[in-house]
Amino acid sequence: MSILILEEVTKVYEGKVAHLAINQLSFEVEKGEFIAVMGPSGSGKTTLLNIISTIDRPTSGEITISGLKPAELPKNDLSLFRRRELGFVFQDFNLLPALTVEENMVLPLTLDGQSVEVMKAKVQRIAEHLNLTSILEKRPSEISGGQAQRTAIGRALIHEPSIILADEPTGNLDSKAAKDVLEILSKVNKVSETTIMMVTHDPIAASYCDRVLFIKDGEYFNEIYKDDRRQTFFQRILNVLSLLGGNVNDLSTIRLS
Numbered sequence: 001m002s003i004l005i006l007e008e009v010t011k012v013y014e015g016k017v018a019h020l021a022i023n024q025l026s027f028e029v030e031k032g033e034f035i036a037v038m039g040p041s042g043s044g045k046t047t048l049l050n051i052i053s054t055i056d057r058p059t060s061g062e063i064t065i066s067g068l069k070p071a072e073l074p075k076n077d078l079s080l081f082r083r084r085e086l087g088f089v090f091q092d093f094n095l096l097p098a099l100t101v102e103e104n105m106v107l108p109l110t111l112d113g114q115s116v117e118v119m120k121a122k123v124q125r126i127a128e129h130l131n132l133t134s135i136l137e138k139r140p141s142e143i144s145g146g147q148a149q150r151t152a153i154g155r156a157l158i159h160e161p162s163i164i165l166a167d168e169p170t171g172n173l174d175s176k177a178a179k180d181v182l183e184i185l186s187k188v189n190k191v192s193e194t195t196i197m198m199v200t201h202d203p204i205a206a207s208y209c210d211r212v213l214f215i216k217d218g219e220y221f222n223e224i225y226k227d228d229r230r231q232t233f234f235q236r237i238l239n240v241l242s243l244l245g246g247n248v249n250d251l252s253t254i255r256l257s
């Protein structure tokens, strides 16, 4: 069953000079899939994520998430839809510095007015999965980057969303913390069957996924599925990236271990 369907989605940024950022892009994501989106700088990855996350609207084309078309929802229903169906993980964590790890994680629930008992129980369960139990009382300035990103993943999961949208979730982490975060995302994907879509420049991060979708100049370029070991998948990802071209600086963040 497809949980996300894009049908001929186009995004044009209007301005002095109009810019075609996404051009007639169509693809589907299955429920429970862990998919990466890769492409050179400027190929439209962030635009795509913004459109799927309902932060921005497509110029034309249709998007269906969990059987609903967000573009057709009234504003109030759209905020609720975003809070219930989607979880967000960003490169720079986006934690509130004045709140503890626990308070950051429950923030989406407090907006929903849930009882303290329900919130505590949910936090405990997720904190155990994400290995955060011992740091629940700490503030973002007192924890490592990897712990901060795991907290952000916990916040994204607290609503049990249908899809987690992650924008370069390992971009600010060293290789050890990045590996931890990718293993956590894989576990979340496998254990709770949460669908995850991750934009990344890093072929190692992409190799944790089931499928990598490559875009170029806002258009579909290629896609490959993992059907073997992660190391072999990583090599195949590198092969497509070399065909894809782009600025060599785009690959400057690649870690080769």
Ligand SMILES: Nc1ncnc2c1ncn2[C@@H]1O[C@H](COP(=O)(O)OP(=O)(O)OP(=O)(O)O)[C@@H](O)[C@H]1O
Pocket: 013, 014, 015, 019, 020, 021, 039, 040, 041, 042, 043, 044, 045, 046, 047, 048
């Ligand atoms: N608000 C905007 N107005 C006009 N053009 C924009 C706007 N946002 C992005 N663009 C252009 O649309 C294209 C796609 O941008 P986008 O940020 O989606 O690319 P990206 O693949 O995420 O790039 P990067 O990997 O560098 O983050 C780029 O050419 C960019 O300059």
